[in-house]
Amino acid sequence: MITMTNVTKTYKGQEGAFNAVDDVSLEIGENEIFGLIGESGAGKSTILRFINALETPTEGTVEVDGTDVFSLSKKRLRQHQKSIGMIFQQFNLLNNKTVSENVRLPLELHKYEDPLSVGEVLDFVGLGGKSDRYPGQLSGGEKQRVGIARALITRPKILLCDEPTSALDESTTEEIVEVLKKAHETFGMTVLVVTHELDVVKSMCERCAVLENGHLVDIIDIVRGEEKRSYDSYHQRVLEVLKDA
Numbered sequence: 188m189i190t191m192t193n194v195t196k197t198y199k200g201q202e203g204a205f206n207a208v209d210d211v212s213l214e215i216g217e218n219e220i221f222g223l224i225g226e227s228g229a230g231k232s233t234i235l236r237f238i239n240a241l242e243t244p245t246e247g248t249v250e251v252d253g254t255d256v257f258s259l260s261k262k263r264l265r266q267h268q269k270s271i272g273m274i275f276q277q278f279n280l281l282n283n284k285t286v287s288e289n290v291r292l293p294l295e296l297h298k299y300e301d302p303l304s305v306g307e308v309l310d311f312v313g314l315g316g317k318s319d320r321y322p323g324q325l326s327g328g329e330k331q332r333v334g335i336a337r338a339l340i341t342r343p344k345i346l347l348c349d350e351p352t353s354a355l356d357e358s359t360t361e362e363i364v365e366v367l368k369k370a371h372e373t374f375g376m377t378v379l380v381v382t383h384e385l386d387v388v389k390s391m392c393e394r395c396a397v398l399e400n401g402h403l404v405d406i407i408d409i410v411r412g413e414e415k416r417s418y419d420s421y422h423q424r425v426l427e428v429l430k431d432a
């Protein structure tokens with residue numbers, strides 16, 4: 188489904204150029220829930236944003252369904268981007284619009300062939316009774332449910348989750364993880380989860396990539412807890428949490 192080959196992203200920092208992502212190659216299967224984990228600045232969000240072309244790699248290729256994302260015409264790139272849903276750490280809701288207006292927004296911006304209805308997705312995320320509220324009247328967990336409903340309404344084939352629970356407390360995190368797992372089961376899309384929260388990866392993902400300073404240091408099969416390469420301190424911590432999952 189998603190293949191990255193020798194992908195590098197170079198930025199010019201104050202102390203010269205540095206690689207935020209350094210020669211990363213990854214394959215993510217159709218319908219998989221895949222985690223990208225690492226400490227702040229490891230390059231997780233940058234990698235996630237290659238997939239919907241919000242970031243362009245300096246080197247390397249990113250293929251989705253066998254097509255190089257960065258060789259698409261403008262029209263086909265728009266179609267590609269329309270097939271991807273995204274949810275964000277800070278929810279990115281419009282505060283002057285109601286819950287149902289926020290959820291409907293993608294359908295206002297583009298035409299979709301077979302979208303879900305606002306009522307269906309709100310029921311799905313457990314917000315059936317709150318469609319006329321404004322974001323300011325919702326808890327953090329409810330705001331993220333709106334974000335998930337907004338992503339699901341277009342029936343995306345890929346769902347990108349950028350720190351989906353990092354602004355939430357522990358019990359709300361568990362609820363949101365359950366909503367995301369149910370969405371994956373029900374709609375059968377490929378899900379990528381960027382997070383630094385190991386418990387989230389442990390309860391959601393089948394496999395995860397471990398990133399350090401832009402480098403891919405390991406891919407862990409969470410079900411079997413296999414380790415494939417040697418590791419250092421952060422990586423050690425990751426293995427301690429995940430290997431007995």
Ligand SMILES: Nc1ncnc2c1ncn2[C@@H]1O[C@H](COP(=O)(O)OP(=O)(O)OP(=O)(O)O)[C@@H](O)[C@H]1O
Nearest residue numbers: 198199207225226227228229230231232233234383
């Ligand atoms: N537009 C940019 N210009 C310069 N440097 C950038 C830019 N975007 C990201 N970076 C740097 O690239 C590195 C990787 O950033 P990225 O956001 O991918 O990391 P991350 O693992 O998602 O971290 P976090 O969890 O803090 O978001 C960081 O050092 C960041 O400061």
